[in-house]
């Protein structure tokens with residue numbers, strides 16, 4: 001590896017080097033062989049590391065976004081849970097998701113007629129196409145309408161009722177994604193959902209980002225209604241604490257469990273050779289520990 005260098009021309013060192021994502025009180029470290037990409041975009045610092053345990057890893061402003069070896073958990077769970085419980089999904093909007101993982105999973109649903117993805121940062125797209133091709137593969141799919149723009153602007157300008165499923169695959173609420181955590185943004189998402197529309201967001205870790213977690217659920221309930229917002233969990237080893245949550249908010253009759261067809265989910269999982277999502281995981285993901293229920297119900 002000695003002859004290789006990063007984009008900045010620095011040699012990749014072979015000694016004991018570690019990436020660490022630091023919070024005030026905890027940190028997550030991964031040993032790596034070097035940095036493959038390092039650019040400051042207009043929005044954030046975009047880096048790709050070659051980790052030893054999780055393959056190539058995208059970080060934004062020093063925070064882990066995705067890795068080659070555990071990305072399937074996040075991308076399968078953010079996608080198949082809503083699409084397989086919507087009565088008739090045709091039009092899907094992805095906000096963020098620049099690595100392409102969510103788009104790749106959405107495009108496995110061949111009945112869809114329109115898939116739009118709005119990512120703000122073209123450097124994220126570039127880094128992932130170069131260094132995380134198994135995740136970014138879908139970004140060149142002709143069925144994907146990929147728009148490089150601010151997702152907030154796109155949603156504000158979209159017509160009423162224009163999407164059946166909106167997936168907010170966004171960064172944490174700092175930097176360019178801050179507005180993606182505001183009441184006004186979710187009101188606009190509600191407006192552009194069709195009658196039976198579903199909004200999905202990554203809703204942080206209940207164990208780690210607990211203030212944001214509680215606020216998120218309060219905001220969604222104030223817009224969609226008390227009994228229209230659900231939380232589900234998945235286990236993502238490279239995110240702080242490993243316990244991660246997603247929100248499922250519904251405008252009309254869709255429900256994550258009532259009317260859910262485990263056989264259909266199981267068949268979808270098998271025919272697409274999925275690695276995490278299946279008929280049993282779907283139902284199990286909505287079973288919440290008491291401390292999480294209490295945070296949501298407060």
Ligand code: AAT
Pocket residue numbers: 063064065066095096097098099100101102118119120121124149150151152169170171172176177178180202239240
């Ligand atoms: N599937 C990967 C997981 C991510 S990446 C989130 C993406 O949202 C980033 O590519 C970022 O550039 C994009 N983004 C941020 N703000 C906006 C915006 N306003 N409009 C459009 N795209 C945006 C998320 C991982 C979760 C983090 C867990 N710690």
